[in-house]
Amino acid sequence: MCRISEVVTSGATLFLVWTLFCLLAANCQAQTGMIGNPAEKGARLPRLTTVPDGSILLSWVETIDGGKQNEQHVLRYAIRSEGRWIRTGTVAKGENWFINWADFPSVVVINDDFWVAHWLVRSPGGRSYDYDIHLSISTDGGLNWQPAIKPHRDGVAAEHGFVSIFPIGDDGAGIIWLDGRDNQTGGTGKFALRYTRLDRDGVLHAEEVIDADTCTCCWTTAAASVSGPVIAWRSRRDGQIRDHHVTRMEDNKWAKPAHLGRDGWSIDACPVNGPGLIANNNQVVAAWFTAAASQPAVRAALSHDAGKHFSKPLEIDTNQPLGRISLAWLDERTAAITWLGAIDKTSRQSPLMLRKLSLDGKLYPAFKILDIDPGFATGVPQMVREDNGRLMLAWTAPAPEYGIRTLILSAH
Incomplete structure (x- = not known):
């Protein structure tokens, strides 16, 4: 049985509390509550990652409406520690971004001051699903970001996406992605999983193919x-x-x-x-x-x-x-x-x-x-563990009014 209680507060923030008595190991109690976050109304594509010091990072994309020809997108982030949001920042802003519920940007903390972020930009002259990965480095803890570079150096208008970024030691970041260049140039129908290393000084190592035939998306x-x-x-x-x-x-x-x-x-x-x-x-x-x-x-x-x-x-x-x-x-x-x-x-x-x-x-x-x-607009719900032991979840509230929903869960 689950007992559900609901509390609604005034203003823009809706606070819901459920107390669930669930049959876990020892009649474990799980408590959830919707909490506010710094994302603007209309934000989409949340991603949650952990920071080495135990805090968490929420990133998302906001849209600046300049009309169909001049619409811009912004990649932003916020840090949460000890139960509160302590700072926010902006990584990049630009036009012609590729926005997709399943293939979306990230901001990853490699160590305290070395961060790597990625977002997707449509290939010039390409088709609907031809887009490039843009990477940026910060070496001062997310305060300033270097000009974008691409991990793939093929120059082919093709799908490059579904990126994962991870630490390699203290001074390197591993980058993997799905790459459609071979399908585009040779008509093979094959996508590859590729890898490169990005050093904190901005040096990209040679590309490697890990798997020459992968699922595409x-x-x-x-x-x-x-x-x-x-x-x-x-x-x-x-x-x-x-x-x-x-x-x-x-x-x-x-x-x-x-x-x-x-x-x-x-x-x-x-x-x-x-x-x-x-x-x-x-x-x-x-x-x-x-x-x-x-x-x-x-x-x-x-x-x-x-x-x-x-x-x-x-x-x-x-x-x-x-x-x-x-x-x-x-x-x-x-x-x-x-x-x-x-x-x-x-x-x-x-x-x-x-x-x-x-x-x-x-x-x-x-x-x-x-x-x-x-629906696809909800995206891929995210989950990480906070430094206080609770779980945080995030997803996109769907149209007509997009927005990031964040939830705290204690499930011990």
Whole structure:
């Protein structure tokens, strides 16, 4: 049973509190509350990341309406620490940005003063889905940003996106992305997962191909284990088998990609549903969506050796979920997974679900946080752990009035 109480305050901020008595391990209590955030009305595409000092960073995109020919977009961020927003900043502003619910900007803190951000800009003279990745570095903790550079140096008007940025030591950032240049120039139908390293002095290393045949539009993910980065993505094998793969970096080299789950999902088009990864020391949790054999499911797997080997898949939800997964640590031995559950046939809403998973493979009962619009405009709900141990979630409220919704959850 869940007991729900609601409190509404006046003004622009709506504050909702649910007290859910859910059957977790020991009659665990979960409390949620919508909180305000610095994003302007109409903001979209939130992304949550953690900062090395334990605070969290929320980034988003705002639109400056200058008419169809002069519309501009702005990438902004805010830092939250000890339960309050402490500062905001602007990374970049420009025209002709590529704005998409599944492929969206990020701001990543590599260390205290070295930050890397990315956004997407349409390729000059290109088609609807031809766009470039723009990267910018800050070496003063996000106060000032250097001129943008591109990690891909092909000069081809093609899709370049679905970026993940992650630390490599204290002075380097790893960049992975999906790259459509080969499809554009050779008509191969193949997209590749590519990698480069960006140093804090702005030097880009040579590009590498990690996987020469990937799904075209499922977001990638990365996590930093104590042994090095671990990355995951949806690959493509044997024609149209679109299962997830994973690899790790050891001694500055990527290991041979390995299957994650071996679902055997054959699908002729991209499902636009990427994986999630988190790491703590050598413990790694992966989660993903599949619909193999026409059976939608959210699954997870565990690694205790920094991504070298993963457990057999654990079934998180087999009741027609939509996916759009996020992961966060609750403590050193317990992870939280969120996803969108099955659409209610009456309300047309989808429950934002949460389930706890311990590193010994124990699954706790799933529970609903709240119902949200399952449309693409909602985007991919984000989740991170705050420095006070609570979880923060963020997503986009859909049209006609976009806006960033942020929620605090205590699920211990």
